[in-house]
Amino acid sequence: MLKRLMYKEKETDTIEQTVAAIQEGDSEQENLFIEQYIPFIRKTTAKVCKRYIRTSEDEEFSVALMAFNEAIKQYSSNKGSSFLSFASLVIRRRVIDYIRQEQRRRVTLSIDFTEEDKENMENLAEVQASFKEYKEIIETEHRREEILHLQEKLGEFGISLSEVAAQSPKHQDARENMLEIAQVVVSNEKFKEFLLEKQRLPMKELTKSISMSRKTIERNRKYIITLCLVLLEDYRYLQDYLKEWVS
Amino acid sequence: MKKGVVMEKNKRYMIVMTGKGEFVRARLNRKAEVGEEVVYMPASFFQYPIYKNKAYSLPLTAGLIILLVYPGFTFFSPEKVHGVVALDMNPSIEFSVDEEFEVISVYGYNEKGRDLLDELDGQLDGRPLYSAVEAAIEQGLGSEIMAEPRDIYISSPLNLFDEMTWGESYEDWIESIQDEFTVNFITLSLEEHIMREAREVSLSPVKFLLFNDAVNEGHTIEINEVKNETINNIQGDTGKEVTALLSPENVKVSRTNHSIAQKEKRAETINLDELINDTKVISFQVPEQKESEENNAQQDHNEADQEEKSEENNSEEKNSSPAGKSDKHPSQNKNSSAEKSKKPENHPSQLKEKNSSQNQGSKNGNKPETKGNSNNNNNNNNNNSQGQGNTNSEQKSKGNSSGNSDKKGNNGNNGNKGNSGNKGNSAPGDSKGNTGNGQGKGAPPHSGSGGNPSGSGGNPGKGNK
Structure with a gap:
């Protein structure tokens, strides 16, 4: 048991150390590191999208990859308990943003687009209201992901x-x-x-x-x-x- | 109005985090999704109070169990058998009663008993003991299961017998039954283990006593024989009466006398306890004390003699003339103070003698007894018979005037003699008529009533003159 604890400590150290090294400019290690963590990225993305993610096809995966890269760049010891925890959060955020964006675009590009919608858009107050609503929805989604993340974390502590x-x-x-x-x-x-x-x-x-x-x-x-x-x-x-x- | 972010949705509630860092269990809002900001209502506090604190669960559970079980206790406790009373009138029945002296269950010792219970068909359950016994006696008499003579033995454990047993005082109760039926009551207080043993062999306690005694005496009797025999027959066979097997204070005998012609009823309650209080020799013992009898063989010699004597007396008495009895009766009926000074040998014989004398006495028109007996029943009976005379006298107006003077004389005489006040009070109106009757008619049809006034004082004779 003591061994396991020691080992765990060592490993977490290596992740954080690797990230630190990459931040220093070690691009070789960067590619290796990202490749190593593709399963993790996929898993996190799948959690947000609630469906299976294919690395070759799904747009969400590329977004997630970019998010992971961003996480590597942005990570510091005061952001989150561990790099993976932080990376997971960043990936979720980005993927949610992407999904929302896609949805909005889909609406605007819809075949069902009618004059009425257009007219509605012209009303400034309504536009503002819809923006606010949209923002709230986004916020809610992000919060949900964070809450789920928090629940996972609490689960590690044995707390519900x-x-x-x-x-x-x-x-x-x-x-x-x-x-x-x-x-x-x-x-x-x-x-x-x-x-x-x-x-x-x-x-x-x-x-x-x-x-x-x-x-x-x-x-x-x-x-x-x-x-x-x-x-x-x-x-x-x-x-x-x-x-x-x-x- | 409280707002918060839904943190977790559960089956029955959801967890909400407010902007001020409070985590709250809120009433479930099914539309709300995790992460959404909602207006929430705190979950009702009493929703699942048991689970709130595990420390409460144990006493709570215990309390619930007690609540569940407690009604059971109250239901069953009155059903508990407080005591057992056995009724022997040849059909032998056992009543189990609870603390309120209400019948819980009945049991027939012998076949006739079971027949009787079948006829009653569960009517006895739940009734007060006295009414159940009455019903059983009534049924027994009605269906003529009962054998003659109508002796009813009631046996109960010692501790059971108190005022409550019969709803009223024992004597009153017996009297009220004897007003209706012509039966003799012999009430025995037995020790509980005798009752138990009797129950084990499915024999009524009285028969069990007799049976036990017979076996001890060397008779050969089968239990099954005893079961269906009447007690009188058994007593005849063994030559002993149940009353003789018990210590006197545990026996109460009350008998009715029934003369068909005059419908005279008479019951006597002998308080043997009083009679024998001061006797030096204890003549009767409960069977299980026989060991001690054997130990004290010498003492018992006397007792045996006495018993023999008593039996002899008994047989003699039966044969003897009423005159002989009339000699003894007054003495017997005098109060204990006089009685105590007498020799103990007399007592058993008196008991027997009385029994036999009652039978004969009725035939003889109560002549000797009316004088001495201060029994209410006696008076009543007299009154009855005299009442008949009354109507007669009223028809004859002549007799009245002379009758009045007689009455005065009668009263005075009664007072002088120190007879019971009862008689003096209740008698006058009637005695008037009686004497009138005697005068006018000369020879009344019922010599008993005619004899009364003369018997009571011999004074009417004076009045007549």
């Missing part, structure tokens, strides 16, 4: 959202206290590593650096972990939704 809901403090003050703890964990490199590796909160150290009682932390353990993940991962839309509260 129902449990989080059960532990979620009712009072705002209490929630803010929890958020404080989560921010401490995320901002502290040591705590973050401990959390991601051991998949539990670094209680001992936390109680030292935080005035809150151990019991309070333990009681809301799952909620805190969830908050940590939300802050840690590159959940743009979820964080956006929570921005008033988080900041």
Whole structure:
């Protein structure tokens, strides 16, 4: 078991190290790395599209490939718990964007295009409203992907959202206290590593650096972990939704 | 109005995250999709309270189980047999009663008993004991299953016998039945294990006692024989009465006398307990105490003698003339204070004597007994007979005036003699008529009633003069 832990650590190191190397300009390794992770890209894309993805035919796959490349370029240690987690998020975002775009284009290029639609388009207010609606839909889709991602992540920790809901403090003050703890964990490199590796909160150290009682932390353990993940991962839309509260 | 992003959709609820970082279980909105921002209603708090906290589940479950089982307890507890009362009138029946003395189940010891129960067809269940027994007696008399003489043995465990058993006091109850039927009651209080053993051999307790005794005495009797025999027959065979097998305080005997011509009924309740309280020798014992009898062989010698004597007496008494009895009766009926000073030997004989005398007494028109007996029944009976006389006297107006003077004399005499007030009070109106009757008619058809006034005081004679 100890061996496995050591091995895991080593591997994650290599992924992140490889990514760092690619960012330095190692184009050879870049191609190799992308080729190595084609199954991962396909899998992620299939999750968003909810269908089988053929690497040779599907447009979504090329979008995903580009997204993966983008992820390599953009990745930094403060964006998400791991590169793969981050890459998965980026791929989902891009693929969703692409699908939406395609849909819109399909509407405009539709054979059923009529004068009425055109007339509607001319109305500025309506156009604005439709844009807003569209934006909301996009947001929802992105959020959904992020939530699914979050659920997967929480699953790794053995936490379900129902449990989080059960532990979620009712009072705002209490929630803010929890958020404080989560921010401490995320901002502290040591705590973050401990959390991601051991998949539990670094209680001992936390109680030292935080005035809150151990019991309070333990009681809301799952909620805190969830908050940590939300802050840690590159959940743009979820964080956006929570921005008033988080900041 | 609360808004939040749907995080998870479940079968019955969904998880919503508000903009303020709260995760809430919300009422399910089927249209909403994950990631969508919706207006939500918090899931009702009491939806699944049991699952909210596992710590509550155990006491809750326990409580539910108790609730489920408790009604069962209350249903079954009244069904529990509180005691058993056996009725022996040759059909032998057993009543199982609960604490309220209501019949739970009945059981026939012998075939006749079962026949009787068949005829009643479950009517007895759930009725109060006294009414069930009444019904059984009525049925038994009606269908003539019952043998003559009509002795009814009621046996019950000692602890069962209290005021509640019969709904009213035992004596009142017996009386009320004897008003209706001509039956003798012998009530035995037995120890519980005897009842149990009797039940095991499917024999009524009374018969079981007799049977046991017979076997101990060396008689050879089959259980099956005993089963269908009447108790009287068994007693004849073994030469012992059940009453003799038990300690006297556990036996209550009440007999009716039935004279067809005059419809006179008479019941006597002998309180043997009182009679024998101070006797030095305990003459009767419950069978299982026989071991002690053997140990104290010498003492028992006396007892045996007494028993023999009593039996002799019994036979003698039966044969003896009423005059002989009349001698003994007054003494018997006097109160215990007088009685106690007497020799103990007399008691068994008195008991027997009484039984036999009652039969004869009725034939003899109650002459000797009316005087001594302070029994209500007696008075009533007298009244009845005198009442007949009354109508007679009214027809004859002459007799009245002379009758009045008689009555006065009568009353005075009664007072002097110290006879029971009862008689004095209830008698006057009637006695008037009676004497009148005697005068006017000379020889009344019923010598008994005519004899009464003379018997009570001998004073009417004076009045007549």
